[in-house]
Amino acid sequence: MDFDLTERQAHFRDRVRAFIDSQVRPRQQDYYREIGEGDRWQPLPLIESLKPVARQAGLWNLFMPPGGALQHVDESFPFEGEQLTNLEYALCAEEMGRIGWSSEVFNCSAPDTGNM
Numbered sequence: 202m203d204f205d206l207t208e209r210q211a212h213f214r215d216r217v218r219a220f221i222d223s224q225v226r227p228r229q230q231d232y233y234r235e236i237g238e239g240d241r242w243q244p245l246p247l248i249e250s251l252k253p254v255a256r257q258a259g260l261w262n263l264f265m266p267p268g269g270a271l272q273h274v275d276e277s278f279p280f281e282g283e284q285l286t287n288l289e290y291a292l293c294a295e296e297m298g299r300i301g302w303s304s305e306v307f308n309c310s311a312p313d314t315g316n317m
Contacts, residue, residue, distance in 0.1 A: 214292040220260055224251055225303045232302055251306040263293050264309050
């Protein structure tokens with residue numbers, strides 16, 4: 202069996218990894234501080250500030266599959282994501298899973314994703 206990644210698989214995995222290393226991992230202490238200080242039922246400012254950065258980087262809604270998902274795009278859900286295959290997304294989800302809160306930054310946390 203050939204377990205080498207395709208260029209596209211490596212491309213998205215590496216982009217997610219680099220984003221986490223540059224934008225998420227350095228902010229872990231900020232996250233824990235906000236968790237301790239804030240209302241647990243309200244969005245954290247840190248995560249909300251990182252979402253537009255991830256979206257601008259083209260790392261948003263990575264769980265949206267190719268094809269049929271496009272029929273659900275409308276004004277309330279205007280960005281269909283990169284249309285990754287399950288395998289391509291799995292490699293990204295593995296990277297996100299290394300820091301428990303990072304998937305929310307990419308709009309890939311439950312219940313909005315197939316990782317459930």
